[in-house]
Amino acid sequence: MMRDTIILRxxxxxxxxxILIFAFYVQFHGDYGPGGGFQAGVAAAGAIILYGMIFGIPxxxxxxxxxxxxxxxxxxxxxxxxxxxxxLMLGENYLNYSPLRADPGDGQHLGILIVEAGVxxxxxxxxxxxxxxxxxxxxxxxxxAAEEGEE
Amino acid sequence: MVITVVGIIRAHNLFAVVMLxxxxxxxxxxxxxxxxxxxxxxxxxAVGAGMSTxxxxxxxxxxKTREAPLRHKPYIPLFxxxxxxGALVYGTLDLPPFGEANAPQNQHVAPYYIExxxxxxxxxxIVTAVLASYRGYxxxxxxxxxxxxxxxxxxxxxxxxxxxxxxxxxxxxxxDDAI
Numbered sequence: 001m002m003r004d005t006i007i008l009r010x011x012x013x014x015x016x017x018x019i020l021i022f023a024f025y026v027q028f029h030g031d032y033g034p035g036g037g038f039q040a041g042v043a044a045a046g047a048i049i050l051y052g053m054i055f056g057i058p059x060x061x062x063x064x065x066x067x068x069x070x071x072x073x074x075x076x077x078x079x080x081x082x083x084x085x086x087x088l089m090l091g092e093n094y095l096n097y098s099p100l101r102a103d104p105g106d107g108q109h110l111g112i113l114i115v116e117a118g119v120x121x122x123x124x125x126x127x128x129x130x131x132x133x134x135x136x137x138x139x140x141x142x143x144x145a146a147e148e149g150e151e
Numbered sequence: 152m153v154i155t156v157v158g159i160i161r162a163h164n165l166f167a168v169v170m171l172x173x174x175x176x177x178x179x180x181x182x183x184x185x186x187x188x189x190x191x192x193x194x195x196x197a198v199g200a201g202m203s204t205x206x207x208x209x210x211x212x213x214x215k216t217r218e219a220p221l222r223h224k225p226y227i228p229l230f231x232x233x234x235x236x237g238a239l240v241y242g243t244l245d246l247p248p249f250g251e252a253n254a255p256q257n258q259h260v261a262p263y264y265i266e267x268x269x270x271x272x273x274x275x276x277i278v279t280a281v282l283a284s285y286r287g288y289x290x291x292x293x294x295x296x297x298x299x300x301x302x303x304x305x306x307x308x309x310x311x312x313x314x315x316x317x318x319x320x321x322x323x324x325x326x327d328d329a330i
Contacts, residue, residue, distance in 0.1 A: 039193045042194070080294055105271055130301060
């Protein structure tokens with residue numbers, strides 16, 4: 001899309017690690033400060049989308065292939081629901097994480113971390129999948145326009 | 152925020168509308184910070200201002216950037232909007248004052264969460280504890296909604312892509328379309 005602009009490329013390269021670090025900070029610090037899986041997932045997806053907008057969607061798909069994204073979308077929901085089933089099998093209510101560790105509080109804490117990871121995976125990959133989808137359509141439109149221009 | 156809304160209504164360039172929508176979301180995020188809802192504010196800034204703007208720009212890339220002229224008078228939608236808005240404002244009149252300790256929402260389960268969340272879940276952020284643990288079903292539902300919505304959008308986009316490829320394919324017999 002905007003591959004020729006050197007300022008955008010340099011600034012994006014500087015920003016990308018910061019955005020990713022911030023996303024993971026929000027993810028893993030979510031139980032101490034504001035944030036959690038939703039916000040972190042959107043921020044991480046935003047980093048990849050910024051990369052895709054500036055360096056082209058094929059470059060972004062080289063970093064995270066479409067198949068990986070398509071596996072990650074249901075994987076997050078499965079992690080969330082599976083944690084609930086795990087609690088069920090360990091003799092507690094569905095989505096009660098207490099039996100995951102010896103101490104119920106620690107178990108809840110661990111459960112929250114796992115569940116937030118599930119949320120992160122689904123949110124980030126859904127955003128990416130939609131972006132790839134629209135990007136694919138846009139690339140097709142560009143190709144069609146280019147062909148018409150040549151004719 | 153009122154200025155941006157008026158700008159969105161007046162502007163006919165859709166690019167400007169998308170950008171003003173992003174500005175509106177950022178203003179909304181600041182309102183959330185003022186109301187001490189930092190989690191909601193982060194979500195609004197990331198999803199409302201960031202992600203929807205990017206997706207809308209991607210859509211703009213596919214369509215025209217000028218608003219189409221109106222084909223009918225906008226009075227019925229205006230009436231519906233005014234009616235809904237009026238009903239919502241009427242509903243807020245019955246709400247207790249903001250931040251009142253005796254209000255029902257501060258009397259029900261909120262004190263239990265504030266007292267017990269930290270030692271029951273070992274998570275100092277009550278918002279996260281409520282979201283992921285006490286209200287786990289709700290969050291699971293939300294994730295499922297995102298999952299379902301994502302799958303739906305992907306199917307729509309994929310079918311559009313396929314149709315375009317079939318149309319672009321010159322080898323295909325046009326009589327097949329009769330099926």
